[in-house]
Amino acid sequence: METRLNQAIWSLPTPDRIKRLPVSATGYYVPWFVAWIDREPDFRVIGPGKLAQAVNRKLCWICGQPLGVYKAFPIGPMCAINRNISEPPSHWECAEYAVQACPFLANPRMRRNEKDLPSDHREPAGTMIRRNPGAIGIWVTKQYSAVRCGDGVLFRLGDPERVVWYREGRKATRAEVEESIESGLPELLKRGEISADELTGLRRKAEPYLPA
Numbered sequence: 001m002e003t004r005l006n007q008a009i010w011s012l013p014t015p016d017r018i019k020r021l022p023v024s025a026t027g028y029y030v031p032w033f034v035a036w037i038d039r040e041p042d043f044r045v046i047g048p049g050k051l052a053q054a055v056n057r058k059l060c061w062i063c064g065q066p067l068g069v070y071k072a073f074p075i076g077p078m079c080a081i082n083r084n085i086s087e088p089p090s091h092w093e094c095a096e097y098a099v100q101a102c103p104f105l106a107n108p109r110m111r112r113n114e115k116d117l118p119s120d121h122r123e124p125a126g127t128m129i130r131r132n133p134g135a136i137g138i139w140v141t142k143q144y145s146a147v148r149c150g151d152g153v154l155f156r157l158g159d160p161e162r163v164v165w166y167r168e169g170r171k172a173t174r175a176e177v178e179e180s181i182e183s184g185l186p187e188l189l190k191r192g193e194i195s196a197d198e199l200t201g202l203r204r205k206a207e208p209y210l211p212a
């Protein structure tokens with residue numbers, strides 16, 4: 001297999017845990033959770049059994065090694081409000097690497113590619129907001145809970161120790177995070193899982209975790 005790193009990521013500071021991951025033909029480190037289909041990684045698909053292994057053995061979603069006390073969740077701005085996410089936590093340094101290196105997380109203009117998904121592909125638990133969130137936060141917490149939701153698991157985020165926001169692989173400004181939240185709110189309301197009053201309360205609660 002071609003193991004040369006993609007030019008976009010070869011100069012990024014790379015944690016040792018990430019360097020142990022396989023490299024795709026396109027030159028990206030392949031996160032531990034990714035499914036391999038016909039010996040090619042499909043970055044959009046979660047590998048069979050990976051979710052259960054990550055939860056039960058407390059493994060990092062990105063590198064697959066045991067987690068420490070602090071758990072890092074790369075989140076879209078709406079998750080800072082409803083505190084639900086469908087993917088389990090990672091090491092801080094793995095999450096920080098991912099938001100800079102992952103083409104989807106790093107570049108808000110990129111759309112999720114949903115063409116040719118394998119037929120046994122399952123949607124993550126909960127309802128995903130199917131848009132690129134623009135800004136990505138890393139929510140670092142000691143606490144979270146896993147809640148069964150249909151066939152999958154939904155993670156409820158505990159209060160954060162800190163939240164660091166990124167956009168296009170660099171730190172995001174407060175205005176960028178606010179803009180991203182404002183553009184996502186109508187959809188959250190439309191889905192009817194939350195009332196306008198509840199939203200106001202949750203928004204106030206998320207306020208301290210936005211960039212200064």
Ligand SMILES: [Zn+2]
Pocket residue numbers: 017060061062063064065090091094
């Ligand atoms: Zn890791």
